[in-house]
Amino acid sequence: MIKSQDPLVSKKDLSPFLDCKDYTVSRETFSLVKDNTTGLLVTSPRPSLENLSSYYESEDYISHTDSSRSLMDKVYQMIKGYSIKKKLKMINKLAVTKGHLLDIGCGTGDLLAACENDGWKIDGVEPSEKARALASEKIATTECLEESLEAILEKKQNKYDVITMFHVLEHVPNLTQYVDSLHQLLTEDGCLIVAVPNYKSYDADHYKQFWAAYDVPRHLWHFSQESIQHIFGAKGFHVAETLPLIFDSFYVSMLSEKYKTGTSNLIKAFKTGLRSNIKAKRSGQYSSLIYIIKKSK
Template sequence: MNLKFPKYFLELKDHFLTQEKFDLYIDPETELIKTIPQPENLDPYYESEDYLSHDDNQDSFFARCYNFAKGFNLKSKTSLIRKFAQNGSVLDIGAGVGDLVLALKEAQLSATGFEPSEKARTVARNKGVDLYASLNEVEANSFQLISMYHVLEHVPDVEKQKENILQLLKPNGVLILALPNYESFDAKYYNSYWAGYDVPRHLFHFNKKAVKSIFDKEFEIIKMQPMWFDSLYVSILSSKYKKSAFPFLSGIFIGLFSNLKAIFTNEPSSITYVLKKRF
């Protein structure tokens, strides 16, 4: 696929950490959006105690809310993966601190994970979960299911990542992706303040057409479902970035309204896609 990004989409900042400015450009054919420029070394952009997916910090009120939602989501993810794994082995790419891998093991599934962050792997190891540091260590054609929950938007080469997934999955294997949806109400409401863009940590940005365009040749989308808690989390952060007077309350209101609107538009803040390998 020949991806090109000639059309300007939006200017925004890294509201989370550095306040640096970035631009978004869109590929008109697929509607995939790219962050420009993309830093050669992204590690400094993750170096914050507030980056919760790589940390188990429980101190702040927001962290406690995040971890409450994470617990609910873990049950939902485990249930979905159990349904499609068919007792085969599971690989969680971008496993963070290993919570999903641990939950899958506790559910009697054969699960392992890959996580490039040494800090996150250390936290996972302290929980008794050993994660791969490189996909080169993983045997080809060895997994019935691969999960990538809010990971694909972080990778620098989407096409290369897809090829890696195809090599690792067994024939007729299943890929589960969870991605922010820039067509959602909360994305359009907050615009350049929308936390779902999270530049430059999010290198690419997706809607349903982008996912279908990129994966349709090799995969069939067999299920899509909303991640209802994501709109609340993202909207609270977005209200904070926007310097709203009461960011928690306004974020909850916008997040709930976005969920309500998504019932009719089918455009939730985040979408889980279940894709089946065609061969």
């Protein structure tokens, strides 16, 4: 059922969870299969590595652009600007030292630029050539940008005090290998910051197959708090802290309303996003969560 089976996914304890449609590019339908051992959801069938890039070929894939044409674009860029400031503040608070930072999935380079301007030594990983070109215009040390994590590993020049992955882990094809690489690249006292959607949130349950954060097949994995703890715990890490991404519920609800009804329904989306955050204050199940992860001693 699942191609390119990852060692972290049980081969014996799988069950159907939900069928979802790719609303961004192909309009194809994919299944979500649950690994009952870890709680991880897996997209099936998985595109081959050769075909996966074709599912990103859309102007609607906004994280690879600085577009401000549509209302959705404007909302995204406004939230992004605010979020960059919050992320930098969080990084500086968590870091033992303001040393070397790696931003995986750096997109158009806004967080990298903010960190560089704040005194960090920076490296970035971004598969999209278009996004890397935009990022190189914002930072001084353009040679720090690489296409893949493998390219960073080949350098073998330094380890990182902070590694950030904001909405990236759900995209990586080889989850086990990737987590192993993160362990190799992080200093002993370093901090790994991972943000991913949470399929146990209220807005995910409310929109079900229309929930925009499933984003099949670009999202190959779909996480809960339990699955993150299981995956990283098996690889020499522990989750030190879990933090909410408050704005994600609103933006995801706007996209989900569009997928479900054909229009953004801003008022309805706002109410759903707000309700999700209110419920999450008690349950902890926010639309997206930031995991502060450190090496186990």
